[in-house]
Amino acid sequence: MSTAVTERPGPTPATTVPMLEVKDLVVRYGRGRRAATAPAAVDRVSFSIAPGETVGLVGESGSGKSTIGKAILGLQKVSGGTINYQGRDITSATAAQRRDLGGELRAVFQDPNSSLNPRNTIGTSLAEPLRLRGIAAAEARVKAGDMLERVGLPREAVDRYPSQFSGGQRQRISVARALICDPQLVVCDEAVSALDLSTQAQVLNLLADLRDERGLSYLFIAHDIAVVQFLAQRVVVLYRGQVMESGPAAAVTGNPRHPFTQALVAASPVPRPAEQAARREARESLGVRTGAAAVPAPGGCPFRLRCPLATDLCATERPALRRVGTADVACHYA
Numbered sequence: 100m101s102t103a104v105t106e107r108p109g110p111t112p113a114t115t116v117p118m119l120e121v122k123d124l125v126v127r128y129g130r131g132r133r134a135a136t137a138p139a140a141v142d143r144v145s146f147s148i149a150p151g152e153t154v155g156l157v158g159e160s161g162s163g164k165s166t167i168g169k170a171i172l173g174l175q176k177v178s179g180g181t182i183n184y185q186g187r188d189i190t191s192a193t194a195a196q197r198r199d200l201g202g203e204l205r206a207v208f209q210d211p212n213s214s215l216n217p218r219n220t221i222g223t224s225l226a227e228p229l230r231l232r233g234i235a236a237a238e239a240r241v242k243a244g245d246m247l248e249r250v251g252l253p254r255e256a257v258d259r260y261p262s263q264f265s266g267g268q269r270q271r272i273s274v275a276r277a278l279i280c281d282p283q284l285v286v287c288d289e290a291v292s293a294l295d296l297s298t299q300a301q302v303l304n305l306l307a308d309l310r311d312e313r314g315l316s317y318l319f320i321a322h323d324i325a326v327v328q329f330l331a332q333r334v335v336v337l338y339r340g341q342v343m344e345s346g347p348a349a350a351v352t353g354n355p356r357h358p359f360t361q362a363l364v365a366a367s368p369v370p371r372p373a374e375q376a377a378r379r380e381a382r383e384s385l386g387v388r389t390g391a392a393a394v395p396a397p398g399g400c401p402f403r404l405r406c407p408l409a410t411d412l413c414a415t416e417r418p419a420l421r422r423v424g425t426a427d428v429a430c431h432y433a
């Protein structure tokens with residue numbers, strides 16, 4: 100990503116009650132007895148987000164990132180562990196109970212169509228969360244116009260339809276809709292992944308500006324570690340539903356200790372060909388096998404079938420997260 104040189108990870112927040120605390124989260128898909136025996140899509144994941152902090156969640160496709168986001172938003176049933184939001188246990192809160200959280204917890208997804216109904220005007224889509232909170236139509240329309248201007252679009256956009264905008268503009272509108280009720284935590288799931296590099300940089304800067312203005316917390320989910328690095332103060336690296344490494348963004352992305360994080364950093368696309376070649380060489384010298392290796396049997400390190408350092412111990416014992424430098428790393432040999 101071309102913007103990695105001007106990262107904007109924001110100030111280190113004062114630690115008070117965490118905005119969000121996820122503890123030993125387990126999610127298994129399937130119903131009834133099948134759910135009990137299904138492999139965990141999310142397997143004992145813990146992290147917290149301080150007020151005003153951005154935590155990046157990164158991993159390959161299928162690693163469980165969206166599942167974690169959905170569990171936090173109440174869109175996916177949790178099989179184990181707890182989710183606390185501003186000190187309140189919301190692990191199994193119903194949809195109505197979550198609505199009572201008001202506009203505090205919102206999301207921006209990769210596909211703007213998931214939050215913008217193509218048959219509704221932008222004004223209707225933006226006003227909807229306000230109307231649900233009892234705000235009168237006229238006032239909601241004014242607020243929608245204000246919010247559109249704030250994300251860099253003209254007020255007149257309220258009368259247009261999503262199809263009349265580019266992908267980048269639609270994503271700005273999704274951001275406007277997510278923020279219109281003044282949330283405190285926003286889950287951004289691959290929010291810029293479908294955009295070209297320069298549009299990606301614009302939307303990332305917009306997210307950073309809004310965070311700095313409003314003291315927002317983000318859970319910023321992406322498969323590209325360079326995109327995550329741009330916004331996040333802390334980074335959590337997932338592999339097959341398990342945390343491989345987590346810690347300050349500078350440590351995890353600048354000096355990765357886990358073989359999988361090292362491979363992710365080496366695989367992250369960079370716009371300069373010379374650097375790309377150097378990265379490719381570094382990646383090859385790591386000896387990490389690419390692609391979907393065979394699914395490892397349960398137990399042991401989930402990364403062992405792709406890991407150049409794997410030993411017999413890695414097949415029998417799941418490595419616990421332990422402190423290495425300033426990060427926590429789940430590897431017997433980090």
Ligand SMILES: Nc1ncnc2c1ncn2[C@@H]1O[C@H](COP(=O)(O)OP(=O)(O)O)[C@@H](O)[C@H]1O
Nearest residue numbers: 128129140158159160161162163164165166167
């Ligand atoms: N609705 C579902 N039903 C069954 N399995 C699912 C469902 N959604 C996701 N999964 C599985 O859960 C795992 C994690 O998926 P997901 O959270 O979407 O990963 P990511 O967002 O990191 O790509 C994958 O193995 C995926 O196949």
Ligand code: SF4
Nearest residue numbers: 400403406413430431
């Ligand atoms: S625990 Fe073993 S298999 Fe897992 S990352 Fe470390 S060395 Fe590789």
Ligand SMILES: [Mg+2]
Nearest residue numbers: 164165166289
């Ligand atoms: Mg996903």
